[in-house]
Amino acid sequence: MRTSYQRPQAAIAPTFRGAASALAATAALAMAALHLGGNAQAGQEAGSDAEPVRSQALFLTAKRLIVSPGNVLENASVLVEDGKITAVGTDLKAPEGAQAIQGEVICAAFMDPWSTAGFDTGSVNSRDLNAATMATDALDPYGEKAVLEELAASGVLLTRSQVGLASDISGFGAVLRTPSAEVVLEDASMSAAIGAESPGFSPDQFGGRGGPQGFSFGPQSIDPIDRIGQIDKLVSELAAGQKYAEDMAEYEKELAEWKAAIADKEKELEDDFKKAKKAREKAVKDAEEDGEEVKEKKYKEDRRPREPRYDAEKAAFARVVQGEVPMVVHAERALEIRDLLRSTEPFKRLRLVIAGGTSALACKKELRERGVTVIVAPSPANPGGPVGELDPGLSLAAELDAAGVNVLIGTGNASALASRDLPLLAALAVGHGLDRDTALRAITSGPAATFDVADQVGTVKRGHAADLLVLSGDPLSSSSRVLAAISGGAVVPQATK
């Protein structure tokens, strides 16, 4: 029973001992084709299996090893064992039995900070979500394999995925290891959208992001008054979260005080018990003599403070206002971005991320001062962008970066397939003035840092999870190929054609 289309097997080089010197990747590939035996055979068997095989060590070698954007080692190697990077350096030797893979360049896997990959379309397009919704509940391990293969083939092995692109507030997004739908961090972000429209509803000329599936998000089709209302609603949710957090802290404080007071009281009562008992015995005796009922002394104490009523949505926003979870808001227009910045001013610990941000240049100063990150989605399909006003087109990322704003590059499309174009979009941004290292950072270590997974992924460091690419050329060159994609320490067999 065949369920999914299987690509031809990956061309993985067998162990080349002492071949760490400059062996062109193409040559390595040719040799792999000739010497299909030994480890390559093992790799092939592993490839036909659905579960990634992690036990085998990997030894990756390349002319350039991009540890992090701007930090390059020449003729260096990476050793991967048990899913982790265990060594990075220029003088490493391949251990016995390790599978060797060679290429021109090694870099961290690309991470799309604004994607829907991994989740079922019903949940992605749902409008019935709330702040307490977990996107990971919509994980679809049986989703279209072909899409995930396309993503892997373009080097996008990590995503910060969310559901409810059409929902005002859509709950917690997650960082996923896309090829295996493995969750790296389940509460990586809170997502909201200003002026979102359900996909397929607004015609394409309003221009969403024109993904390959033709889905689009036309912010135009929602009235400006409604958009202001959406901002108000979002801010009031944040305020409710703030209040909830304060009430909780207050309650905990009061409770501690009450407990201490009661403990003191209890001790006092215990100490006085003998006296009290004697007094009572006397009272009982007196009452009996008088033929009356014993009148007990009335006991009084402070009541236990009451816990604020649990509310899942407020609790979620409480985490957001306290800066535990960054909040991604899809907003395109200058007015909305400015309004959003102004009205979220009181929430000092809020970690705001603007997604889309076509007209973000109008507020570049505030964005820089507030430390707001912008996920730019350069769209070659719609010159002029979805808004039209103040739209710098493909140079947005460069201009924001020049203004000192932290820039990431993402795709933001209801179709998971859109994430495939991530490296090309980064390359386009370079073509329009963005610094090459900044562009690479915007799709590797930048998203990892923004969404709190920088200690696991995003850079090639010892101890990090092995989410790596071996490429035939520069990561941001459209003519570079993925020679091997390593996700969580396992070679993704479908990534290489």
Next chain:
Amino acid sequence: MSFTTSFQNTRSGRALLSAASRLSMGATVLGAAALFVAPVHASAQVAKTAIKAGKVITLNGEPIENGIIIIEGGRVTAVGSQEDVQIPWDAEVVDQPGMTAFPGFVESHVSRGIDRENETLDVAPFLNVRDSIDPVNFYFEDALRNGIVVMNVQQGNDTVVAGQGMVVKPYGMTVESMMVKPRAGIKMSAAPKRGKSRATQAQALRGAFEDLKRYLDEMVQRKKDGDDYDRREALYQGRELEGEAAKGKALQSEAWTIEGFERIPRGEVDEKQEPLLHVIEGKMPVFMWCGSAADVHTALRVADTNGFTKHMTLVLDNSCWKAAPKIKAAGVSVILEDNLAHRERDPITGEEIETFVPKVFHDAGVPFALSSSTDSNRSLWFQAAQCVAAGIPREAALAAATSVPASILGLSDRVGALKSGADGHVVLFSGDPLSVTSVVEHVILDGVHVYDRSKDVRVQQLTDGTRPPGTVAEEPEEYEGDGEDDSDNQ
């Protein structure tokens, strides 16, 4: 003292009188109804029945040629060949040398035979299908025709946490008389209910258990606070605290701990929360609907978190076969829908791929039960026959409609096989139960002969066109107008 007693006597006497009058009224109603659904033989009072059949398929060892089944007091007391088994002198004998006796099929999950199912409330474990089962529903009648002897009636799939289901037999005037097992389990759904997405469905399902946990935690906290207060009050007043507080049982869950829960007498738990408490303590089985393979993951995750995986059976859409390895690893049983073949188109090549679902589960070693929940034309015997045609061994195919569902329902010692001690259900087929040319001729439930095809009025109408007396519709009278003059309207 004597005054009180006599007063009570008067009261109970009056109650007796009114009960009697109600009874007589009830009897009239029952009598009228009995005309339509009366047993074929008025044998309800016969305590012993002997069934002689040309062949007895016991599903408990080899079939017996010329076998005898003795049913006493509603239970099978002996099964064997005519040489081995003695027929009691006072037994009513059903002698059918040309027929095949069979233990009857077991329907593991069905949402028919009920008047209307709750699909409004998301979480309603306190409801019970007992209140919506309709004893004269056509489904039960048809079940007899297809040789089904017990069925697990559960609410529909469009829910988050539905009410409790019930195992019944397809014969009886009241729900009580049909009852086999009153609390057969709770229906839940991991697939999105109308208006929900997968994410929010899972959120609601998890939320139901989180709410229960918070409720129990708060209850324990209140109790603890109350006890502590009582102690301080007694200290203050110089009293020794008297009497032992009422005690409950500690929580029995495998996944949850609620410290101090033994302080709560079980009777204090809200009856609306109690059924889910039984679920997490493993006292209440769960039937979890999964509409797609991904839902299986949701179901297993929720069950694992709340410790009821062992007591859960998955009710599957046919697309769920893709999750068979996951289901095998979790060790749960499954109930399949009656459309046994799953078809899909390859998104790239456009090729249509057909999968025979029971074969996938059979090959994976997952215990599976068949169900005929939507269509009487695809009843259990037909599906079991399809399984045999698709290469599943006959024993396994029969088990999927008998012993597997019986074990899912916790009724292995009662139904699914003809053996001593089992419920007195026997179905007499005209030939092999899995043959399309065989029909159900007789059904005996709890030793009572409840179905005889030769007297089945619907079958008669189908085969020779005779309609039962009094059911032929009369020609409608001609409409003569309502007596109003049309000109009034002008």
